[in-house]
Amino acid sequence: MNNTEIYTLAPHYRFQWEEAQQSYVMLFPEGMIKLNGGAGEVIRRVDGKRSVDEIVHELKLAFPDVDDIESDVVAMIQLAVEKSWLVLAN
Amino acid sequence: MTQQNNGVAASVTQTQPLWLLAEVTYRCPLHCAFCYNPTDYAKHTENELSTEQWIQALRDARKLGAIQLGISGGEPLLRDDIEDIVIEARKLGYYSNLITSGVGLTEKRIKAFKDGGLDHIQLSMHDITEEINNFITNTKTFELKKKVAAMIKDHGYPMVLNVVIHRYNIGHIKEILEMAESLGADFVELANTQYYGWSLINRSQLMPTKEQIEFAEKVTNEFRSRVGSKMKIFFVVPDYFSERPKKCMNGWGEVFMIVTANGDVLPCHSARVLPGMEFPNIKQHGLEWAWKDSPTFNKYRGDKWMKEPCQTCPEKEKDLAGCRCQAFLLTGDAEAADPVCSLSPNHHVILQAIEDAKNPKLQSQPIHFRTDKNSKKFVEGDLKELVKEFHALP
Ligand code: SF4
Ligand code: SF4
Numbered sequence: 001m002n003n004t005e006i007y008t009l010a011p012h013y014r015f016q017w018e019e020a021q022q023s024y025v026m027l028f029p030e031g032m033i034k035l036n037g038g039a040g041e042v043i044r045r046v047d048g049k050r051s052v053d054e055i056v057h058e059l060k061l062a063f064p065d066v067d068d069i070e071s072d073v074v075a076m077i078q079l080a081v082e083k084s085w086l087v088l089a090n
Numbered sequence: 091m092t093q094q095n096n097g098v099a100a101s102v103t104q105t106q107p108l109w110l111l112a113e114v115t116y117r118c119p120l121h122c123a124f125c126y127n128p129t130d131y132a133k134h135t136e137n138e139l140s141t142e143q144w145i146q147a148l149r150d151a152r153k154l155g156a157i158q159l160g161i162s163g164g165e166p167l168l169r170d171d172i173e174d175i176v177i178e179a180r181k182l183g184y185y186s187n188l189i190t191s192g193v194g195l196t197e198k199r200i201k202a203f204k205d206g207g208l209d210h211i212q213l214s215m216h217d218i219t220e221e222i223n224n225f226i227t228n229t230k231t232f233e234l235k236k237k238v239a240a241m242i243k244d245h246g247y248p249m250v251l252n253v254v255i256h257r258y259n260i261g262h263i264k265e266i267l268e269m270a271e272s273l274g275a276d277f278v279e280l281a282n283t284q285y286y287g288w289s290l291i292n293r294s295q296l297m298p299t300k301e302q303i304e305f306a307e308k309v310t311n312e313f314r315s316r317v318g319s320k321m322k323i324f325f326v327v328p329d330y331f332s333e334r335p336k337k338c339m340n341g342w343g344e345v346f347m348i349v350t351a352n353g354d355v356l357p358c359h360s361a362r363v364l365p366g367m368e369f370p371n372i373k374q375h376g377l378e379w380a381w382k383d384s385p386t387f388n389k390y391r392g393d394k395w396m397k398e399p400c401q402t403c404p405e406k407e408k409d410l411a412g413c414r415c416q417a418f419l420l421t422g423d424a425e426a427a428d429p430v431c432s433l434s435p436n437h438h439v440i441l442q443a444i445e446d447a448k449n450p451k452l453q454s455q456p457i458h459f460r461t462d463k464n465s466k467k468f469v470e471g472d473l474k475e476l477v478k479e480f481h482a483l484p
Contacts, residue, residue, distance in 0.1 A: 012210060012248040012276075014185055020106055020155035027185035029210050029250050029277055030324075032108070032157060084319065 001052070001078055008048030008089040015043055015085075026085055042076045048089040052077060106155030107347035107381055110184075111162055111359075112144065114172070115351045118164040118460070119193045121228035124254050124289040124296055125460040127164065128362050132465035137352045141171040143372065145178045147349050150377040152182045156347065159184040164351070167194030173202045180207025187212055189252075192238035193231060200245050211242050212250040212279075218265040222258050228459045239273045248276040255282045255306065256289075256296040257447075263306045267313045267323065275321055280310060282328035285443075286360040286415060288460045295457050297447035300331050330440055334405070335412025335428035342390035342414060347381060355380040357387055360415040364424050390414055399434070400427050 009015055014027040024040030026033045035043060041062075045055045055077075056070045063069065080086040115138055116131040128134070139147070148159070159179050166172055167190055179186040188203065189212045203211070213235065216223040220232040242249050251270050253259070259266065263280065270278045282303065283289050283296055298306075310325045317323075329336050339346045339358045348356040353372040356362065361369070367389075370380035381387055389395065393406055400411040411417075412428020420429045420439045427434040446452050458464050 011246070014209065016183060018155075018157060020157075025157070027157065027209075029187065029212075029248060030322075032185070 001074060001081075003052040003056070003074070006048060006051050006089040007046050007077060007081070007086045009046065010084055010087045013085050028085075038072065039076055042073050043080060043085070046077070046080075046086055106345070107151060108156060108345045109158045109160065109347070110148075110151045110156040111160040111346065111348040112147070112166075112175070113162050113164065113348060113350045113359075114138070114144065114166045114175070115164040115168050117168045118191070119168070119229065120165065120191050120231065121459040121461050122254075122288070123226050123228070123292050123457045123459055124256055124283045126284065126287045126289060126359055127460065128287050128360065129291060129468040130362075130465060131164075131460075132462055133469050134350065134352050134354075135462075138169075139349075139351065139353050139372070141174050143353065144171075144175050147353075147372055147377060148175070148178055148182055148184070150372075151347065151349075152184065154378060154381055157183070157185060159186040160189055161186065162189040165191050165193055167199070173199070173206055176203055176206040176208045185209050187250075190214070191227075191231065192235045195238050195241065197241065200241055200247075204245050204247070210248050210250055212252050213239060213242060214252050214254070215239075215266070215270070216253065217259045218262055218269050222262075226256070226258055228461070236273070239275075243274050249274055250277040250279070251275045252279045252281060255280050255298070257298045257302070257453075258296075260298045260302045260306050263309045264313065267310070271317060271321060277322045277324070279324045279326065280306070281324075281326040284329070286363075286419070288458065290419060292457050293443060294446045294449065294452035295455060297330070297443070299448065300444070303328060303331060329413075329416075329428075329430045330444060332430060333432045335409050335416070335430040337409045338413035338416070338428075341410050343381070343387040344391070347377075349377075355384075355387075357390075358413075358415065361386075363415050364418055395425055397425050397427070403433070 012028060016025060016027070018025045021034055023037070024035045024044060026035060026043070041059065042055065045058060050058070052074065056073050059069050059073060077086065116127060116135045161172060161175060166188060172188070176186060186209050188208055191214050215235055216226050223232040223235070224230050239249060239251070253266055267278065285293050289296055307325055307327070310323055314323050343357045346358065348359060349372060350356060354369040355372060355377065356369055361367065367386055369386055370384040372380070375384065393401070393410065396406065396411050400406050412430060414424050416430065417426045417428050418424040421436045426436060429436040429439050431437065
């Protein structure tokens with residue numbers, strides 16, 4: 001994965017905050033996945049406009065105490081692509 | 091619903107009705123031999139909820155945590171207010187799914203669904219041959235289903251096909267999957283018939299052999315490895331051929347809630363067959379009371395109600411003793427172990443059913459199709475006793 005790449009939510013997937021779960025969730029035809037806090041913070045920034053680098057940068061600013069944000073973000077986005085939640089924005 | 095996902099997913103809180111199934115009508119233009127609707131549905135076709143009542147139900151369920159919405163039936167498109175229901179569902183933040191036979195889906199309606207925010211449409215298909223499609227549904231719907239599939243695709247929906255598998259189509263799995271591929275399906279569910287409602291009555295006529303199922307699974311796996319991830323295929327294994335029961339509905343009153351056409355609230359599709367149950371109705375009680383406090387929803391939560399061999403079974407967390415409806419339908423005791431379990435003292439009824447399905451005489455008995463006329467016979471007429479025949483115990 002190249003960190004200048006820009007991703008967006010795959011069609012038919014919906015990502016939203018769920019009050020009842022107090023977490024972000026990913027919704028799709030066969031079900032839903034509840035995302036933990038860190039994963040939610042990453043996916044919430046994937047919007048078809050920000051590149052992976054920009055997301056890393058933003059998260060570093062938002063969470064200055066967390067080590068090694070970059071590899072976490074990359075791993076999370078890779079997993080989400082594998083799961084077909086995210087696709088490259090054209 | 092606990093979904094493990096490389097540590098990404100946490101386990102979902104177990105006490106919310108995450109799935110709301112709205113069985114908006116029991117009316118249906120099809121007459122499927124395997125329909126899971128209750129055989130006495132004719133009793134419940136009156137007093138359908140109004141649009142306003144459905145909208146209120148959606149709001150109340152959402153407050154309780156519901157997020158996935160299935161709009162089903164019968165054939166939901168027989169109601170002309172599905173558009174309004176869809177719009178409200180989107181507004182409330184549901185991920186909504188229309189479960190349809192395709193009859194009644196027009197360009198105009200699908201466009202309204204898309205604009206209203208319906209997330210996907212699940213279409214039932216039956217076979218690659220017109221003959222079997224028309225036979226098993228007792229209608230001429232083969233060409234129509236293909237047209238509807240194309241329409242779904244044209245409107246940018248993911249195509250989710252559901253194919254109920256039984257003796258008449260199990261030999262065509264490969265061809266069915268090829269058809270799905272050529273239609274551009276994204277998800278295909280090959281759902282082996284589960285024996286409730288009409289399919290129980292027609293069990294000997296519908297059940298395939300173990301060898302046929304194993305072969306079908308093999309063909310499915312081969313197909314899956316060829317198409318890769320572009321078409322996701324789910325093969326729902328029939329429980330009669332397993333050693334252990336399924337964790338039915340993921341547990342009674344754990345994550346599923348069904349609101350039926352007349353407003354009854356059920357923990358599962360076929361709960362109405364259970365004796366001595368009074369189901370809450372949204373016209374009398376709120377949904378919140380139904381889910382949290384009603385005796386019905388609390389009855390089989392947890393494991394206090396279990397009998398032996400389940401009560402002391404080390405595996406009880408895994409399957410929660412199986413399906414209450416199946417236990418009752420096949421043993422006459424709703425608290426018994428699901429007889430699918432090889433540890434159940436009634437397991438022989440399952441083995442007998444498998445044997446019966448090989449008996450040419452029973453196989454060739456006429457099928458009772460799901461029609462209003464037949465359903466009325468189950469309510470008051472000459473078929474009333476038939477359901478009882480399936481109980482193994484006096
Ligand atoms: S299974 Fe067939 S008859 Fe039953 S509701 Fe569905 S389409 Fe109608
Ligand atoms: S004995 Fe009961 S709890 Fe144990 S595996 Fe069988 S059905 Fe499940």
